[in-house]
Amino acid sequence: MDALATALTLTVNGDALNFERPLTVAGLVERLGLDMRKVAVELNREIVPRSTYGAVALQSGDVLEIVHFIGGG
């Protein structure tokens, strides 16, 4: 496959980021350097259950939110 065929553009927490296909949610979390046990992921406004991270393949144009807990009142 040429570079164009493997290009994967995602919007993660509002930022456009470039990766290469194939990439799963688990792969993305790892690439971003995050601890999978401490975050939650929403893909195109749907929750991705942690147990399925390795099975969900990402497509160009996907919009993700990756969150964690911070201090709050």
Place this chain on the structure above:
Amino acid sequence: MDGIMHLDDSWHVAGRSFASRLIVGTGKYKDLPTTAAAIDASGAEMVTVAVRRVNLSDPKAPMLQDFVPPSRYTYLPNTAGCFTADDAVRTLRLAREAGGWNLVKLEVLGPPPTLYPDMPATFEAAAALIKDGFEVMVYCSDDPIAAKRLEEMGCVAIMPLGAPIGSGLGVQNPLMIQMIIENAKVPVLVDAGVGTAYDATFAMELGCDAVLVNSAIALADDPVLMARAMKAGVEAGRLAFRAGRIPRRGSAHASSPMTGLIR
């Protein structure tokens, strides 16, 4: 009196039991070690937390969970910053996935300078969350009718404000808080407005089940010391409520007998 009976004064929400009647927020502290130390000193078993985007440019930054472990404290994820029912539901679904907690704090606020609870939006979000299987502890106005309606909808705890968030003014409308307590079949907590220990004592003397404090501890000169003060204040108020205070009277009544005096 039976000492054992006095030892068990726990309160219950959504099938969970808590000995501490002080819930603390984890926001506004100068750093995470201070957060951890103050919360430890407060004796709280339940802490409120917010849900936010991770900082992708600093993925290894210390996380709240490393300092305030969810294995020790019951996390109560909030909806701070959500202005619509849709935002609140999305946020808490993420919180549920991050930690597996169904127990949540719903707050939908109006704009500054009041940050007053937006009750129409709160009702809408509460309905959506309850339908989605959440157990909702709800921040609300000190309005007995609104509080009753939230309870009837299925909210598991009613949390009227004592005063505007972060104002430190104490309970401004004790009559309404008392009416809410008297009419409620679920726990009532004063959330927001506590400035110092006696504000928490006063709220507990009114008969609240618990008090939620964040700014008053986090922004005190010595947060750890203030956390201890709040713990003592909540306990004093609870004991005084259970003990039953004397009636207020408009005249003096001597404490020493006026008979048997020497002549």
